Amino acid sequence: MTKCPACLTAFPKGDWAALAQHLAERAQRSDAVHVRWLNQNISRKRIPLDDLESRIHQFFDLGARPLSAWIRSRFISKFYGEPPHPFPAALQHPSRATLLGYVFEHQHFLRQWVRSCAYIMARTDQAEVARYELDNLNTEFGGFGTPTPSHYELLLQMGESLGVSRAQILNTPPLASTAAAIQEWNRIATEEHWVEAVAGMHSLELIANRNLVDEGASISYFDPRILNGTEVNAPAKAFLREGYEADAGHSDEALALVDRFAVELDRVEEVQATFLRSADLFDDYLIARLERAAQFES
Amino acid sequence: MDGERLFFCCDICLREFRQLVARIKSETGWDRIDSVQVAGDRRGRTCLATRAGTRYECAFAFNAEGSLREYSSRGGSERPDP
Numbered sequence: 001m002t003k004c005p006a007c008l009t010a011f012p013k014g015d016w017a018a019l020a021q022h023l024a025e026r027a028q029r030s031d032a033v034h035v036r037w038l039n040q041n042i043s044r045k046r047i048p049l050d051d052l053e054s055r056i057h058q059f060f061d062l063g064a065r066p067l068s069a070w071i072r073s074r075f076i077s078k079f080y081g082e083p084p085h086p087f088p089a090a091l092q093h094p095s096r097a098t099l100l101g102y103v104f105e106h107q108h109f110l111r112q113w114v115r116s117c118a119y120i121m122a123r124t125d126q127a128e129v130a131r132y133e134l135d136n137l138n139t140e141f142g143g144f145g146t147p148t149p150s151h152y153e154l155l156l157q158m159g160e161s162l163g164v165s166r167a168q169i170l171n172t173p174p175l176a177s178t179a180a181a182i183q184e185w186n187r188i189a190t191e192e193h194w195v196e197a198v199a200g201m202h203s204l205e206l207i208a209n210r211n212l213v214d215e216g217a218s219i220s221y222f223d224p225r226i227l228n229g230t231e232v233n234a235p236a237k238a239f240l241r242e243g244y245e246a247d248a249g250h251s252d253e254a255l256a257l258v259d260r261f262a263v264e265l266d267r268v269e270e271v272q273a274t275f276l277r278s279a280d281l282f283d284d285y286l287i288a289r290l291e292r293a294a295q296f297e298s
Numbered sequence: 299m300d301g302e303r304l305f306f307c308c309d310i311c312l313r314e315f316r317q318l319v320a321r322i323k324s325e326t327g328w329d330r331i332d333s334v335q336v337a338g339d340r341r342g343r344t345c346l347a348t349r350a351g352t353r354y355e356c357a358f359a360f361n362a363e364g365s366l367r368e369y370s371s372r373g374g375s376e377r378p379d380p
Contacts, residue, residue, distance in 0.1 A: 027307070030306075030307060030308045030309060031308065032308040032309060032310040032311075035307045035308040035311075036310075039307070085341070086341055086342070086359070176361075176362075176363055177362040177363065180362070283362075287361050287362060287367070288362075290367070291361055291367050294367065294368075
């Protein structure tokens with residue numbers, strides 16, 4: 001099936017005319033999510049329906065590329081185009097406020113991450129997908145004892161090193177954009193097909209995939225030189241380094257699974273739409289980190 | 299601009315525009331605005347506003363709900379435009 005990248009409503013496979021009609025109707029009704037998707041991906045001006053259909057078809061066309069290459073290319077243009085997303089831009093040489101914005105919102109993201117990955121494990125019939133998720137969860141949330149804490153623990157330690165208590169971090173509710181994104185990611189993990197959930201969640205780990213610079217990204221997630229200097233403290237380096245080292249492998253491995261199972265299960269178009277929806281949520285969530293950071297700016 | 303009928307593609311854009319206008323009026327003390335020219339994209343925009351030949355510039359960005367999350371005055375001229 002084809003799905004709407006703004007609301008994930010399903011249409012018959014390859015029925016770009018139906019999808020174009022749906023998007024045009026929703027935009028005509030001034031629905032913000034559909035207007036946004038059209039503005040950011042197709043055109044900021046109203047265009048004839050047959051032209052819209054053709055442009056949407058082109059947008060989703062993989063050509064000779066595997067699905068993962070299409071996902072990487074779309075991800076790069078959304079987050080690492082010119083100009084790049086403001087959060088990675090701020091993270092190049094992060095202030096205390098930027099890092100605290102990261103901590104306060106990301107702890108909510110990582111709690112949802114556990115739920116999303118657990119749902120995928122529960123719903124997949126593929127042992128290698130379950131094993132991948134288990135390994136990911138151990139790195140991100142479980143950890144391997146004191147010498148090798150989880151990414152979640154490293155995040156909390158970074159927050160504490162910047163002068164806020166663990167209790168304050170854990171007791172602060174998410175900002176509205178974070179809460180809305182988490183709610184939708186939870187829905188995707190529980191209601192959409194597991195291979196869509198894998199693509200929707202683990203494509204987001206591309207944000208810290210250092211190989212994207214070689215594929216056309218304008219910047220990396222942060223300037224790697226900060227890992228060697230004195231610009232950020234040791235707990236911040238430990239947190240950033242863990243993502244720097246793990247996320248390239250995490251995203252590459254997940255996208256290899258997506259390449260295989262999306263084709264085997266005949267769900268390529270569904271995966272494309274769910275990835276796009278998740279990327280939009282992630283965009284909003286990254287802005288929420290900056291909003292939170294603004295609360296710590298003096 | 300004030301008193302002019304404007305089209306907005308969605309309620310978030312309308313909400314953003316209303317906040318921008320209110321903030322410019324608050325910053326300048328103007329009771330009305332003659333024109334605004336907005337440039338940029340969702341990552342960040344600039345605005346040139348005019349009132350009786352006086353110019354005022356600002357930079358701003360919104361969050362996903364359409365609330366102003368960044369705003370900075372970039373000054374303007376006190377003299378009327380020639």
